[in-house]
Amino acid sequence: MKPHDKENQISSVVIKQIFLLAIILILAALVCFNLAMFIPSVLGAITIYVVCRKYNFYLQEERKWKPWASSLVLMLASLIIIILPIYFIIDLLVEKLGNAQAYMDKFNIFVDKIHDFVYAKTNIDLLSKENMNKLKGFAGKYSTSALSGTFNVLTVVMSMYFILYFMFEKPRLFERILASAAPLKRANVSMIGEKMRKLILANAIGLPVVAIGQGVVALIGYLIFGAPSAILLFALTAVASMIPIVGAAIVYVPICIFMIAEGQTGPGIGLAIYCLVVVGLTDNVLRFTLLKKLEDIHPLNTVFGIIMGMNLFGFMGLIFGPILVSFTLLLIQVYRNEFSDDETPELQLSDKDKGEELENKIDLIV
Numbered sequence: 001m002k003p004h005d006k007e008n009q010i011s012s013v014v015i016k017q018i019f020l021l022a023i024i025l026i027l028a029a030l031v032c033f034n035l036a037m038f039i040p041s042v043l044g045a046i047t048i049y050v051v052c053r054k055y056n057f058y059l060q061e062e063r064k065w066k067p068w069a070s071s072l073v074l075m076l077a078s079l080i081i082i083i084l085p086i087y088f089i090i091d092l093l094v095e096k097l098g099n100a101q102a103y104m105d106k107f108n109i110f111v112d113k114i115h116d117f118v119y120a121k122t123n124i125d126l127l128s129k130e131n132m133n134k135l136k137g138f139a140g141k142y143s144t145s146a147l148s149g150t151f152n153v154l155t156v157v158m159s160m161y162f163i164l165y166f167m168f169e170k171p172r173l174f175e176r177i178l179a180s181a182a183p184l185k186r187a188n189v190s191m192i193g194e195k196m197r198k199l200i201l202a203n204a205i206g207l208p209v210v211a212i213g214q215g216v217v218a219l220i221g222y223l224i225f226g227a228p229s230a231i232l233l234f235a236l237t238a239v240a241s242m243i244p245i246v247g248a249a250i251v252y253v254p255i256c257i258f259m260i261a262e263g264q265t266g267p268g269i270g271l272a273i274y275c276l277v278v279v280g281l282t283d284n285v286l287r288f289t290l291l292k293k294l295e296d297i298h299p300l301n302t303v304f305g306i307i308m309g310m311n312l313f314g315f316m317g318l319i320f321g322p323i324l325v326s327f328t329l330l331l332i333q334v335y336r337n338e339f340s341d342d343e344t345p346e347l348q349l350s351d352k353d354k355g356e357e358l359e360n361k362i363d364l365i366v
Contacts, residue, residue, distance in 0.1 A: 041159035050200040071168035117261035210286040214241040225271040
C-alpha cells in the first residue's frame with residue numbers, strides 16, 4: 001500500500017470508537033424508550049438531590065447520622081416543603097378543569113364576552129371568527145394534553161423517592177460513579193456539576209417561589225375585588241407567572257376586561273390597578289433578588305423549556321423543561337471545550353479568577 005493511501009485510511013482506533021459509540025447510543029435509546037415513563041422520576045430525584053445535597057452531607061458527615069435516617073428525614077422534608085405545594089396547585093387545576101367539556105364551554109363564553117366588549121368599545125376586531133375558533137381549539141387541546149400528563153403524578157412521585165433514597169444513602173459513591181462515567185475532562189465535569197447545581201436551584205426553588213408568591217398576592221386582589229373563581233385564578237396565575245415577559249398578565253388582564261364587560265366597572269378597574277402595581281412589583285422584587293441570586297436564566301430558555309416540558313411531562317414540565325433546554329446548550333459548550341482546536345486554556349472552578357472567566361464564557365447559553 002502506498003504511503004498516500006495509508007494517510008487517507010481511517011484509523012482502526014477511530015473505527016472501534018465509532019462502533020462502540022453506536023452500540024452505546026443504540027442501547028441507551030432502547031433503555032430510554034422502554035423506561036420513558038420513569039424519566040420524570042429520575043429528573044425529579046436529581047432535582048431534589050441537588051437541592052438537599054449539602055444538608056445530606058451535613059447530617060451524615062458532621063452530625064454522624066445514619067445514612068438511612070438522614071435520607072428519610074430529607075425525603076420527608078422535601079415532600080412537605082417542595083412537593084406538596086406544587087401538588088396542591090396541580091391538583092387544584094385538575095379538579096377545576098377535570099370536566100373538559102364544562103371547562104371549554106365556560107372558556108368559550110369568557111373569550112366571546114371579552115371579544116364583543118372590546119369590539120363594541122373600540123371597533124377593533126382583536127380576533128377574527130377563524131382565529132377565535134383556533135384559539136378555543138388550541139386551549140382545549142393544550143389543557144387536555146397537560147392534564148393527561150399529570151394524572152400519573154402519584155406513580156412518578158413514588159418512583160422518584162425510591163430512586164432518591166439510594167442517591168441519598170451513599171452520596172459520595174453516587175457522585176464518584178457519575179464523575180468517572182463521564183468521558184470528559186475533569187474541568188468540564190466540574191463546570192457541568194456547578195452550572196447544573198445553579199440551574200436546578202433556580203428552577204426548583206426560584207421559579208416555584210416566584211409563582212406561589214405572585215399567586216398569593218394576586219389571590220388577595222381577586223378576593224378583595226370579587227373576581228369569579230378566585231381559587232382557580234390563583235392556580236392559573238401561579239402557573240402563568242413562570243412565563244417570562246408576559247407572566248401573570250395573561251390571566252389577570254382578561255379577567256379585568258371580563259369584569260368590566262359584565263358591568264363591574266369599579267372592581268374591574270381596581271383589580272387592574274392592583275395587579276399592575278402590586279403583583280407587578282412582587283414579580284420584579286422576587287425575580288431581581290431571588291432568581292438573580294440563584295441563576296440568571298435567559299427568558300428564551302424558560303419559554304421554550306416550558307413549552308417542551310409541558311408537552312413531555314405535563315405540569316411537571318414547568319420545572320424540568322427549562323433545565324433540559326439549558327443542559328442541552330451547556331453540553332454544546334462542553335463539546336466546544338473538549339474538541340475545539342483553539343488555544344483557550346482549561347478553566348478550573350476552584351480558582352476564583354478563572355471561575356469568573358468561566359461564568360462569563362457561558363453567559364450566552366444559560
